[in-house]
Amino acid sequence: MKRKLAAGAVLSATALLTGVIQVSATAQAGPVPAPQAQAAQQRATLIALANGQSVQLAKALTLGGQEQLVAKDAVVDADGARHLRYERTLGGLPVLGGDLIVHQRADGSVASVDKAVEGQLSLPSLTPALSADKATAQAAGAVAATVGVAADKDEQPLKEVGQAGAAKLVVWAASGSPRLAYQTVVEGVRADGTPSRQTLVTDAASGEVLATHEDIQTASGTGKGVFVGSVPLTTTLSGSTYQLKDATRGGQYTTDLKHKTSGTGTLYTDADNAWGDGTVSNGQSAAVDAQYGVAATWDYYKNTFGRNGIKNNGVGAYSRVHYGNNYVNAFWDDSCFCMTYGDGASNTHPLTALDVAGHEMSHGVTAATAGLNYSGESGGLNEATSDIFGTMVEWYANLPSDVPDYLIGEKININGNGTPLRYMDKPSKDGGSADYWSSTVGNKDVHYSSGVANHFFYLLSEGSGAKTINGVSYNSPTSNGSTLTGIGRTKAAAIWYRALTVYMTSTTNYKAARTATLKAATDLYGASSTEYNAVAAAWSGVNVS
Template sequence: MKRKLTAGAVLSATALLAGVIQIAAVPAAQAAAPGPELQQTSPLSLAAGQSAPLAQALGLPGQERLVAKDAVVDRDGTRHLRYERTYEGLPVLGGDLVVHQRTDGSVASVDRAFDGRLALPTLTPGLAANQAGEKATAAVRATVGLAADEDEAALARVDGADAAELVVWAADGNPRLAHRTVVRGERADGTPSRQQVVTDATSGELLSTHEEIQTASGTGKGVNVGTVPLTTTQSGSTYSLKDASRGGQSTTDLKGATSGSGSLFTSTSNSWGNGLVSNRQSAAVDAQFGAAATWDFYKNTFGRNGIKNNGVGAASRVHYGSAYVNAFWDDSCFCMTYGDGAGNTHPLTAIDVSGHEMSHGVTSATAGLNYSGESGGLNEATSDIFGTMVEWYANLPANPPNYLIGEKINIFGNGKPLRYMDKPSQDGKSADSWYSGVGNLDVHYSSGVANHFFYLLSEGSGAKTINGYTYNSPTSNGAKVTGIGRDKAAKVWYRALTVYFTSTTNYKAARTGTLKAAADLYGATSAEYKAVAAAWSGVNVN
């Protein structure tokens, strides 16, 4: 039996603001940022400083405010300022927007998660916060023991709820007063659960729920990255797995615990692990290297300075729980956590798992794609795409890069990967192309549409062998697609994610956003732009 507590996000994410609005121009020193073709910086002070005049210029009423979240500055000085929205001081869920400014400070266009006006008749909830918390907890408790299928961990336990917070819900296009409650518990496979539940503040109707702890959906049977370089910290005669050159990111040993920060790995030798599971350092080597490779990929490819683009490194925790067959990213602790797998003999420290999970943090810091419906599939696909790109970036002899997801963890015990990008339906559950009900699939399977798009855009359609792996990627329309290479494809996706996608972006809007990104990067008449259009048509997003 499949049971979902979710409200699908189906809004258009794009709205064009007509006319020219003058905003104070950015100093030339800020506008002409050096670096890659389109530099990602974090001038949040710029975005914050313009929040009030932009709110006025966009015609937002006095009770609405813009709260700066992120900013992208192109080499030519064009700016893309991302904001969350509040109404009478309340967070507006699904109210985020991106303002695109020309170099003179005028607004070229705006991408909105909610293209409408907020007008609530009252800010007095019909239900008290404790009542809202009780309803949210009851809704989550109703799912205990239920699993969508044999591959998805059921919720095993509900521990309680944090205090309900009053918010405005706008993600479904029907703004109303609501409560947001975080319900804590544990899934059957031992993964901690933190469900964010949104309920109508008057009726208590369930509006949305999503799991804040994002995992790789049952990954298991870990890997070893082989012999790799590590950057460590020395204090006297002691070395530690802490990397000051990458924002202080570190790796700790949970020693079977399921909470806490763990103990930092230290040693009197700067030679770590021996490749065997029996040596606790071996999994730590994988985790420390995976975090470094992910940092370096984003830094050297996009100019992004860490997961949040603020120069702060993520923490990695290994040896979580007992025989825990999964790995997860948690924004609340800004940390990456790995279990030791079946029998505590297969740590889940594959490099594409590292890149996948930490890319959830990048998505959270940028577009904030809702983790349900089509936007949830795009969220998961973003992690698959960039996890794959981290694997290609690292190019390890022990893990030759490919377009398979989780192939080293052998989750099924038969050598088959978790997911396939060239033809996602090979896993028996994922969608190769878009159809009207694709948003009702689990997000790990609706992601197949975007994964397939990315493969087609990178490598093209048809049968071929790449780096020793054989693929055969069809198109839904039977047309041939010629790829532009994975590096260009990744630049298009990253540009769309950080500049055009919003929390409610669906597949139709993703096509629009990636076409805009391709036009920005390569021109609207370029072969790359045409390939983006062809690849989307190849997965039935037209």
């Protein structure tokens, strides 16, 4: 996936580092050093400078005459090296699966390139055989055909199909030969009340469905919250009333949907600035969980990686609690940039646990960086990224009421028998997840194919074998029978974050993830380091080599 340019391919643009915020995987913990608006402006400047290099880079990469690059993200290391993430266009049309990352030295020379798809892109014609209206109707029909059908035991079937947006002409390059295609968003509702927003890519000549992706990503699962216990909250005083709104973290806030399934909800307010009492019957208690969860996620990414919000633009997400009736789920929706939580069975088991919040909002981080396709092996990596960082948010918060562990969703009791949703030390304990890679792992539901990366992360962090951590017993095996020693979760997470934000693309699979994390380990700790060797050994331990 990496193509190196000829020696001496140096761009004439001025160095991007001057006057621009530096992002490092070893950023020190502490308060935000500059106002959020300043940080957002610095990032905007960096993106603008990256766009200023797009023409020269397209030529240096020998892209086709109709291809152009549009900057999506940029990371600058402490030594001045920079990593510019671009989307490609062909004849002005977005190329799905055409993203690439240009790695530059501090002097502006190109060190290497990671591409989601190799080679020049070209099509015999950019004129579709099908009209946009026809494509919209066919996409809606394809979704309607799935009403009442669930792809696996964990997926709620579609109950009804709603509005279909206008079809948008694109180029599909994520699999097979590039094709002219349409991208259409079709809304609906699943049987458990979860809103559905499916993005379909269909062939612009035949109407064949090339890919489909569910954009609503779910987990199958001073204030006092139901789960977080007694915690500090940053609120806003408006007149004589306090609002559950945090101006220090991008203006993030929490609303009450009052069991509705649409709208932004009503902002929580309070007279004495004491929120919730820890009981489910007090509606503010779930709101405390939600507001603390988004703050803890913000703080983890900020104080660990220097990331300024989910999109790294200083803007905070908002949370909606008390969604629907008896809704046993929670979800992140990138279109509203918001987290939503149901109240569970009988409206008495809210899904506002901390690792659920960190998991779901990390989907937003993935969308803003690597954009891992939500299917096949890349989909498993997408889900695992959320499990990894949801777990890390839990360890970062280190709450006495939610003792950190390597279990996913252990507090929400989604199975009704006290067992967690997923296990990182031996993923197959959930009855469906893969412990190790195989050629068929990409055929599993993404929540199960994620097991390979979850297991990798546990082995890298803690090593193999039986041990007890924070009162929880683990026993992690390896596919090759090797005995592994972990490097600690902090280093493991730093390597994964570096790989996600600098090297992974939308089509990254497990083999490419191994390469990406080895590059990340080299960047952070050196090519001959203990950490690099541990990454290689952990991947071998899950049969990725």
